[in-house]
Amino acid sequence: MNHLLYEYSLCTALALMLFFGFYFILAQTPDKSIFNNYLRSRRTMGAALLVLSANYAVHLFCGIRFTNHNAAILMNLSTYFLCYWLFSSALTSLLDRFYITRRRLIQHITLWCLFTILSGCVLFYLPCGIIQNSALLCMATWLFAYGIRLARRLILAYRHAVRFFDDTHSDDIGAYIRWLSIFTYWAVIFGVGCGLLTFLPDRYIFIWILSSIPFY
Structure with missing residues:
Protein backbone atom coordinates (compact mmCIF):
# COMPACT_ATOMS: atom_id res chain seq x y z
CA MET A 1 0.00 0.00 0.00
CA ASN A 2 1.12 3.54 -0.74
CA HIS A 3 0.90 4.94 2.80
CA LEU A 4 1.24 8.54 1.68
CA LEU A 5 -1.65 8.26 -0.76
CA TYR A 6 -3.69 6.47 1.90
CA GLU A 7 -3.09 9.23 4.45
CA TYR A 8 -3.79 12.04 1.97
CA SER A 9 -7.04 10.33 0.98
CA LEU A 10 -8.07 10.04 4.62
CA CYS A 11 -7.16 13.68 5.31
CA THR A 12 -9.21 14.91 2.36
CA ALA A 13 -12.26 12.84 3.25
CA LEU A 14 -11.96 13.67 6.95
CA ALA A 15 -11.77 17.42 6.32
CA LEU A 16 -14.87 17.30 4.13
CA MET A 17 -16.82 15.20 6.61
CA LEU A 18 -15.97 17.48 9.53
CA PHE A 19 -16.88 20.60 7.57
CA PHE A 20 -20.22 19.34 6.31
CA GLY A 21 -21.01 17.52 9.55
CA PHE A 22 -20.68 20.66 11.67
CA TYR A 23 -22.28 22.80 8.97
CA PHE A 24 -25.38 20.60 8.81
CA ILE A 25 -25.72 20.68 12.59
CA LEU A 26 -24.87 24.32 13.32
CA ALA A 27 -25.89 26.33 10.23
CA GLN A 28 -28.93 28.51 10.77
CA THR A 29 -32.27 28.17 9.03
CA PRO A 30 -35.28 30.49 9.02
CA ASP A 31 -37.10 30.36 12.35
CA LYS A 32 -40.32 28.91 10.96
CA SER A 33 -42.08 25.70 11.87
CA ILE A 34 -42.21 24.64 8.23
CA PHE A 35 -38.44 24.09 8.34
CA ARG A 40 -34.09 17.59 11.89
CA SER A 41 -33.12 15.73 8.73
CA ARG A 42 -30.09 17.94 8.17
CA ARG A 43 -28.87 17.55 11.74
CA THR A 44 -29.33 13.78 11.54
CA MET A 45 -27.19 13.70 8.41
CA GLY A 46 -24.63 15.92 10.13
CA ALA A 47 -24.48 13.47 13.03
CA ALA A 48 -23.92 10.62 10.57
CA LEU A 49 -21.03 12.50 8.97
CA LEU A 50 -19.44 13.13 12.37
CA VAL A 51 -19.72 9.43 13.22
CA LEU A 52 -17.97 8.61 9.96
CA SER A 53 -15.34 11.26 10.63
CA ALA A 54 -14.58 9.63 14.00
CA ASN A 55 -14.04 6.35 12.17
CA TYR A 56 -11.72 7.98 9.63
CA ALA A 57 -9.83 9.76 12.42
CA VAL A 58 -9.10 6.44 14.12
CA HIS A 59 -7.81 5.06 10.82
CA LEU A 60 -5.68 8.14 10.21
CA PHE A 61 -4.15 8.65 13.65
CA CYS A 62 -4.05 5.09 14.98
CA GLY A 63 -3.30 3.17 11.79
CA ILE A 64 -5.54 0.34 12.94
CA ARG A 65 -5.61 -1.24 9.48
CA PHE A 66 -1.86 -1.85 9.70
CA THR A 67 -1.93 -3.37 13.19
CA ASN A 68 -5.08 -5.50 13.10
CA HIS A 69 -6.83 -5.91 9.77
CA ASN A 70 -9.91 -7.68 11.15
CA ALA A 71 -10.31 -5.07 13.88
CA ALA A 72 -10.36 -2.36 11.22
CA ILE A 73 -13.00 -4.22 9.23
CA LEU A 74 -15.22 -4.82 12.26
CA MET A 75 -14.88 -1.19 13.34
CA ASN A 76 -15.95 -0.14 9.85
CA LEU A 77 -18.92 -2.49 9.87
CA SER A 78 -20.08 -1.21 13.26
CA THR A 79 -19.71 2.40 12.11
CA TYR A 80 -21.63 1.71 8.91
CA PHE A 81 -24.41 0.02 10.86
CA LEU A 82 -25.08 3.22 12.80
CA CYS A 83 -24.55 5.45 9.77
CA TYR A 84 -26.96 3.41 7.66
CA TRP A 85 -29.68 4.21 10.16
CA LEU A 86 -28.76 7.89 10.45
CA PHE A 87 -28.47 8.52 6.71
CA SER A 88 -31.60 6.56 5.85
CA SER A 89 -33.53 8.32 8.61
CA ALA A 90 -32.38 11.72 7.38
CA LEU A 91 -33.53 10.99 3.82
CA THR A 92 -36.70 9.10 4.68
CA SER A 93 -37.87 11.75 7.14
CA LEU A 94 -37.78 14.30 4.31
CA LEU A 95 -40.37 12.16 2.55
CA ASP A 96 -42.25 10.96 5.63
CA ARG A 97 -42.11 13.35 8.56
CA PHE A 98 -43.54 10.73 10.92
CA TYR A 99 -40.81 8.20 10.16
CA ILE A 100 -38.53 8.99 13.11
CA THR A 101 -40.22 7.95 16.33
CA ARG A 102 -38.86 7.26 19.80
CA ARG A 103 -39.71 3.57 19.49
CA ARG A 104 -37.97 3.23 16.14
CA LEU A 105 -34.95 5.16 17.40
CA ILE A 106 -34.57 2.91 20.46
CA GLN A 107 -35.02 -0.18 18.32
CA HIS A 108 -32.26 0.72 15.87
CA ILE A 109 -29.85 1.98 18.53
CA THR A 110 -30.35 -1.30 20.40
CA LEU A 111 -29.62 -3.24 17.21
CA TRP A 112 -26.45 -1.21 16.70
CA CYS A 113 -25.31 -1.87 20.28
CA LEU A 114 -25.94 -5.58 19.81
CA PHE A 115 -24.04 -5.56 16.51
CA THR A 116 -21.10 -3.75 18.13
CA ILE A 117 -20.99 -6.11 21.12
CA LEU A 118 -21.04 -9.15 18.86
CA SER A 119 -18.30 -7.59 16.73
CA GLY A 120 -16.19 -7.24 19.86
CA CYS A 121 -16.85 -10.87 20.76
CA VAL A 122 -15.78 -11.95 17.28
CA LEU A 123 -12.58 -9.95 17.56
CA PHE A 124 -11.53 -10.80 21.12
CA TYR A 125 -12.96 -14.24 21.82
CA LEU A 126 -12.83 -16.16 18.55
CA PRO A 127 -9.52 -17.64 17.41
CA CYS A 128 -7.88 -16.05 14.40
CA GLY A 129 -8.17 -17.89 11.14
CA ILE A 130 -11.11 -19.60 9.51
CA ILE A 131 -13.44 -19.32 12.52
CA GLN A 132 -12.94 -15.58 12.99
CA ASN A 133 -13.07 -14.90 9.26
CA SER A 134 -16.31 -16.87 8.95
CA ALA A 135 -17.84 -14.92 11.83
CA LEU A 136 -16.66 -11.68 10.23
CA LEU A 137 -18.39 -12.69 7.00
CA CYS A 138 -21.59 -13.34 8.96
CA MET A 139 -21.40 -9.86 10.48
CA ALA A 140 -20.91 -8.35 7.03
CA THR A 141 -23.92 -10.30 5.75
CA TRP A 142 -26.01 -8.98 8.64
CA LEU A 143 -24.94 -5.43 7.82
CA PHE A 144 -25.70 -5.93 4.14
CA ALA A 145 -29.19 -7.28 4.90
CA TYR A 146 -29.81 -4.38 7.29
CA GLY A 147 -28.74 -1.88 4.65
CA ILE A 148 -31.02 -3.49 2.06
CA ARG A 149 -33.94 -3.30 4.49
CA LEU A 150 -33.37 0.40 5.15
CA ALA A 151 -32.85 1.07 1.44
CA ARG A 152 -36.13 -0.65 0.62
CA ARG A 153 -37.94 1.53 3.15
CA LEU A 154 -36.37 4.66 1.67
CA ILE A 155 -37.24 3.71 -1.90
CA LEU A 156 -40.83 2.92 -0.93
CA ALA A 157 -41.12 6.33 0.75
CA TYR A 158 -39.67 7.96 -2.36
CA ARG A 159 -42.13 6.20 -4.67
CA HIS A 160 -45.00 7.19 -2.43
CA ALA A 161 -43.85 10.82 -2.63
CA VAL A 162 -43.63 10.58 -6.42
CA ARG A 163 -47.21 9.32 -6.65
CA PHE A 164 -48.33 12.07 -4.29
CA PHE A 165 -46.75 14.84 -6.39
CA ASP A 166 -47.65 13.40 -9.79
CA ASP A 167 -50.76 15.56 -10.10
CA THR A 168 -49.22 18.86 -9.02
CA HIS A 169 -47.83 19.71 -12.49
CA SER A 170 -45.18 21.88 -10.87
CA ASP A 171 -41.85 22.25 -12.65
CA ASP A 172 -40.10 23.02 -9.36
CA ILE A 173 -41.43 19.92 -7.66
CA GLY A 174 -40.73 17.86 -10.76
CA ALA A 175 -37.10 19.00 -10.78
CA TYR A 176 -36.82 18.25 -7.07
CA ILE A 177 -38.23 14.76 -7.52
CA ARG A 178 -35.85 14.04 -10.41
CA TRP A 179 -32.90 15.21 -8.30
CA LEU A 180 -34.08 13.15 -5.35
CA SER A 181 -34.45 10.11 -7.60
CA ILE A 182 -30.83 10.30 -8.73
CA PHE A 183 -29.52 11.07 -5.25
CA THR A 184 -31.61 8.39 -3.53
CA TYR A 185 -30.55 5.52 -5.76
CA TRP A 186 -26.93 6.63 -5.85
CA ALA A 187 -26.81 7.01 -2.07
CA VAL A 188 -28.40 3.59 -1.58
CA ILE A 189 -25.96 1.87 -3.94
CA PHE A 190 -22.94 3.61 -2.45
CA GLY A 191 -24.06 3.21 1.15
CA VAL A 192 -24.80 -0.50 0.92
CA GLY A 193 -21.68 -1.01 -1.17
CA CYS A 194 -19.48 0.45 1.59
CA GLY A 195 -19.96 -2.73 3.56
CA LEU A 196 -18.36 -4.65 0.70
CA LEU A 197 -15.66 -2.10 -0.13
CA THR A 198 -14.22 -2.38 3.37
CA PHE A 199 -12.93 -5.84 2.35
CA LEU A 200 -10.78 -4.42 -0.44
CA PRO A 201 -7.10 -5.40 -0.31
CA ASP A 202 -4.90 -2.83 1.40
CA ARG A 203 -3.30 -1.64 -1.83
CA TYR A 204 -6.72 -0.60 -3.19
CA ILE A 205 -8.21 0.86 -0.03
CA PHE A 206 -7.52 4.44 -1.13
CA ILE A 207 -10.05 3.87 -3.95
CA TRP A 208 -12.74 3.20 -1.35
CA ILE A 209 -11.83 6.39 0.53
CA LEU A 210 -11.66 8.60 -2.56
CA SER A 211 -14.92 7.19 -3.93
CA SER A 212 -16.74 8.60 -0.92
CA ILE A 213 -15.61 12.18 -1.58
CA PRO A 214 -18.16 12.95 -4.37
CA PHE A 215 -20.90 11.77 -2.01
CA TYR A 216 -20.11 14.56 0.45
Missing part, protein backbone atom coordinates in the same frame (compact mmCIF):
# COMPACT_ATOMS: atom_id res chain seq x y z
CA ASN A 36 -38.50 21.86 11.44
CA ASN A 37 -38.54 18.60 9.50
CA TYR A 38 -35.79 19.76 7.16
CA LEU A 39 -33.70 20.93 10.12
Whole structure:
Protein backbone atom coordinates (compact mmCIF):
# COMPACT_ATOMS: atom_id res chain seq x y z
CA MET A 1 0.00 0.00 0.00
CA ASN A 2 1.12 3.54 -0.74
CA HIS A 3 0.90 4.94 2.80
CA LEU A 4 1.24 8.54 1.68
CA LEU A 5 -1.65 8.26 -0.76
CA TYR A 6 -3.69 6.47 1.90
CA GLU A 7 -3.09 9.23 4.45
CA TYR A 8 -3.79 12.04 1.97
CA SER A 9 -7.04 10.33 0.98
CA LEU A 10 -8.07 10.04 4.62
CA CYS A 11 -7.16 13.68 5.31
CA THR A 12 -9.21 14.91 2.36
CA ALA A 13 -12.26 12.84 3.25
CA LEU A 14 -11.96 13.67 6.95
CA ALA A 15 -11.77 17.42 6.32
CA LEU A 16 -14.87 17.30 4.13
CA MET A 17 -16.82 15.20 6.61
CA LEU A 18 -15.97 17.48 9.53
CA PHE A 19 -16.88 20.60 7.57
CA PHE A 20 -20.22 19.34 6.31
CA GLY A 21 -21.01 17.52 9.55
CA PHE A 22 -20.68 20.66 11.67
CA TYR A 23 -22.28 22.80 8.97
CA PHE A 24 -25.38 20.60 8.81
CA ILE A 25 -25.72 20.68 12.59
CA LEU A 26 -24.87 24.32 13.32
CA ALA A 27 -25.89 26.33 10.23
CA GLN A 28 -28.93 28.51 10.77
CA THR A 29 -32.27 28.17 9.03
CA PRO A 30 -35.28 30.49 9.02
CA ASP A 31 -37.10 30.36 12.35
CA LYS A 32 -40.32 28.91 10.96
CA SER A 33 -42.08 25.70 11.87
CA ILE A 34 -42.21 24.64 8.23
CA PHE A 35 -38.44 24.09 8.34
CA ASN A 36 -38.50 21.86 11.44
CA ASN A 37 -38.54 18.60 9.50
CA TYR A 38 -35.79 19.76 7.16
CA LEU A 39 -33.70 20.93 10.12
CA ARG A 40 -34.09 17.59 11.89
CA SER A 41 -33.12 15.73 8.73
CA ARG A 42 -30.09 17.94 8.17
CA ARG A 43 -28.87 17.55 11.74
CA THR A 44 -29.33 13.78 11.54
CA MET A 45 -27.19 13.70 8.41
CA GLY A 46 -24.63 15.92 10.13
CA ALA A 47 -24.48 13.47 13.03
CA ALA A 48 -23.92 10.62 10.57
CA LEU A 49 -21.03 12.50 8.97
CA LEU A 50 -19.44 13.13 12.37
CA VAL A 51 -19.72 9.43 13.22
CA LEU A 52 -17.97 8.61 9.96
CA SER A 53 -15.34 11.26 10.63
CA ALA A 54 -14.58 9.63 14.00
CA ASN A 55 -14.04 6.35 12.17
CA TYR A 56 -11.72 7.98 9.63
CA ALA A 57 -9.83 9.76 12.42
CA VAL A 58 -9.10 6.44 14.12
CA HIS A 59 -7.81 5.06 10.82
CA LEU A 60 -5.68 8.14 10.21
CA PHE A 61 -4.15 8.65 13.65
CA CYS A 62 -4.05 5.09 14.98
CA GLY A 63 -3.30 3.17 11.79
CA ILE A 64 -5.54 0.34 12.94
CA ARG A 65 -5.61 -1.24 9.48
CA PHE A 66 -1.86 -1.85 9.70
CA THR A 67 -1.93 -3.37 13.19
CA ASN A 68 -5.08 -5.50 13.10
CA HIS A 69 -6.83 -5.91 9.77
CA ASN A 70 -9.91 -7.68 11.15
CA ALA A 71 -10.31 -5.07 13.88
CA ALA A 72 -10.36 -2.36 11.22
CA ILE A 73 -13.00 -4.22 9.23
CA LEU A 74 -15.22 -4.82 12.26
CA MET A 75 -14.88 -1.19 13.34
CA ASN A 76 -15.95 -0.14 9.85
CA LEU A 77 -18.92 -2.49 9.87
CA SER A 78 -20.08 -1.21 13.26
CA THR A 79 -19.71 2.40 12.11
CA TYR A 80 -21.63 1.71 8.91
CA PHE A 81 -24.41 0.02 10.86
CA LEU A 82 -25.08 3.22 12.80
CA CYS A 83 -24.55 5.45 9.77
CA TYR A 84 -26.96 3.41 7.66
CA TRP A 85 -29.68 4.21 10.16
CA LEU A 86 -28.76 7.89 10.45
CA PHE A 87 -28.47 8.52 6.71
CA SER A 88 -31.60 6.56 5.85
CA SER A 89 -33.53 8.32 8.61
CA ALA A 90 -32.38 11.72 7.38
CA LEU A 91 -33.53 10.99 3.82
CA THR A 92 -36.70 9.10 4.68
CA SER A 93 -37.87 11.75 7.14
CA LEU A 94 -37.78 14.30 4.31
CA LEU A 95 -40.37 12.16 2.55
CA ASP A 96 -42.25 10.96 5.63
CA ARG A 97 -42.11 13.35 8.56
CA PHE A 98 -43.54 10.73 10.92
CA TYR A 99 -40.81 8.20 10.16
CA ILE A 100 -38.53 8.99 13.11
CA THR A 101 -40.22 7.95 16.33
CA ARG A 102 -38.86 7.26 19.80
CA ARG A 103 -39.71 3.57 19.49
CA ARG A 104 -37.97 3.23 16.14
CA LEU A 105 -34.95 5.16 17.40
CA ILE A 106 -34.57 2.91 20.46
CA GLN A 107 -35.02 -0.18 18.32
CA HIS A 108 -32.26 0.72 15.87
CA ILE A 109 -29.85 1.98 18.53
CA THR A 110 -30.35 -1.30 20.40
CA LEU A 111 -29.62 -3.24 17.21
CA TRP A 112 -26.45 -1.21 16.70
CA CYS A 113 -25.31 -1.87 20.28
CA LEU A 114 -25.94 -5.58 19.81
CA PHE A 115 -24.04 -5.56 16.51
CA THR A 116 -21.10 -3.75 18.13
CA ILE A 117 -20.99 -6.11 21.12
CA LEU A 118 -21.04 -9.15 18.86
CA SER A 119 -18.30 -7.59 16.73
CA GLY A 120 -16.19 -7.24 19.86
CA CYS A 121 -16.85 -10.87 20.76
CA VAL A 122 -15.78 -11.95 17.28
CA LEU A 123 -12.58 -9.95 17.56
CA PHE A 124 -11.53 -10.80 21.12
CA TYR A 125 -12.96 -14.24 21.82
CA LEU A 126 -12.83 -16.16 18.55
CA PRO A 127 -9.52 -17.64 17.41
CA CYS A 128 -7.88 -16.05 14.40
CA GLY A 129 -8.17 -17.89 11.14
CA ILE A 130 -11.11 -19.60 9.51
CA ILE A 131 -13.44 -19.32 12.52
CA GLN A 132 -12.94 -15.58 12.99
CA ASN A 133 -13.07 -14.90 9.26
CA SER A 134 -16.31 -16.87 8.95
CA ALA A 135 -17.84 -14.92 11.83
CA LEU A 136 -16.66 -11.68 10.23
CA LEU A 137 -18.39 -12.69 7.00
CA CYS A 138 -21.59 -13.34 8.96
CA MET A 139 -21.40 -9.86 10.48
CA ALA A 140 -20.91 -8.35 7.03
CA THR A 141 -23.92 -10.30 5.75
CA TRP A 142 -26.01 -8.98 8.64
CA LEU A 143 -24.94 -5.43 7.82
CA PHE A 144 -25.70 -5.93 4.14
CA ALA A 145 -29.19 -7.28 4.90
CA TYR A 146 -29.81 -4.38 7.29
CA GLY A 147 -28.74 -1.88 4.65
CA ILE A 148 -31.02 -3.49 2.06
CA ARG A 149 -33.94 -3.30 4.49
CA LEU A 150 -33.37 0.40 5.15
CA ALA A 151 -32.85 1.07 1.44
CA ARG A 152 -36.13 -0.65 0.62
CA ARG A 153 -37.94 1.53 3.15
CA LEU A 154 -36.37 4.66 1.67
CA ILE A 155 -37.24 3.71 -1.90
CA LEU A 156 -40.83 2.92 -0.93
CA ALA A 157 -41.12 6.33 0.75
CA TYR A 158 -39.67 7.96 -2.36
CA ARG A 159 -42.13 6.20 -4.67
CA HIS A 160 -45.00 7.19 -2.43
CA ALA A 161 -43.85 10.82 -2.63
CA VAL A 162 -43.63 10.58 -6.42
CA ARG A 163 -47.21 9.32 -6.65
CA PHE A 164 -48.33 12.07 -4.29
CA PHE A 165 -46.75 14.84 -6.39
CA ASP A 166 -47.65 13.40 -9.79
CA ASP A 167 -50.76 15.56 -10.10
CA THR A 168 -49.22 18.86 -9.02
CA HIS A 169 -47.83 19.71 -12.49
CA SER A 170 -45.18 21.88 -10.87
CA ASP A 171 -41.85 22.25 -12.65
CA ASP A 172 -40.10 23.02 -9.36
CA ILE A 173 -41.43 19.92 -7.66
CA GLY A 174 -40.73 17.86 -10.76
CA ALA A 175 -37.10 19.00 -10.78
CA TYR A 176 -36.82 18.25 -7.07
CA ILE A 177 -38.23 14.76 -7.52
CA ARG A 178 -35.85 14.04 -10.41
CA TRP A 179 -32.90 15.21 -8.30
CA LEU A 180 -34.08 13.15 -5.35
CA SER A 181 -34.45 10.11 -7.60
CA ILE A 182 -30.83 10.30 -8.73
CA PHE A 183 -29.52 11.07 -5.25
CA THR A 184 -31.61 8.39 -3.53
CA TYR A 185 -30.55 5.52 -5.76
CA TRP A 186 -26.93 6.63 -5.85
CA ALA A 187 -26.81 7.01 -2.07
CA VAL A 188 -28.40 3.59 -1.58
CA ILE A 189 -25.96 1.87 -3.94
CA PHE A 190 -22.94 3.61 -2.45
CA GLY A 191 -24.06 3.21 1.15
CA VAL A 192 -24.80 -0.50 0.92
CA GLY A 193 -21.68 -1.01 -1.17
CA CYS A 194 -19.48 0.45 1.59
CA GLY A 195 -19.96 -2.73 3.56
CA LEU A 196 -18.36 -4.65 0.70
CA LEU A 197 -15.66 -2.10 -0.13
CA THR A 198 -14.22 -2.38 3.37
CA PHE A 199 -12.93 -5.84 2.35
CA LEU A 200 -10.78 -4.42 -0.44
CA PRO A 201 -7.10 -5.40 -0.31
CA ASP A 202 -4.90 -2.83 1.40
CA ARG A 203 -3.30 -1.64 -1.83
CA TYR A 204 -6.72 -0.60 -3.19
CA ILE A 205 -8.21 0.86 -0.03
CA PHE A 206 -7.52 4.44 -1.13
CA ILE A 207 -10.05 3.87 -3.95
CA TRP A 208 -12.74 3.20 -1.35
CA ILE A 209 -11.83 6.39 0.53
CA LEU A 210 -11.66 8.60 -2.56
CA SER A 211 -14.92 7.19 -3.93
CA SER A 212 -16.74 8.60 -0.92
CA ILE A 213 -15.61 12.18 -1.58
CA PRO A 214 -18.16 12.95 -4.37
CA PHE A 215 -20.90 11.77 -2.01
CA TYR A 216 -20.11 14.56 0.45
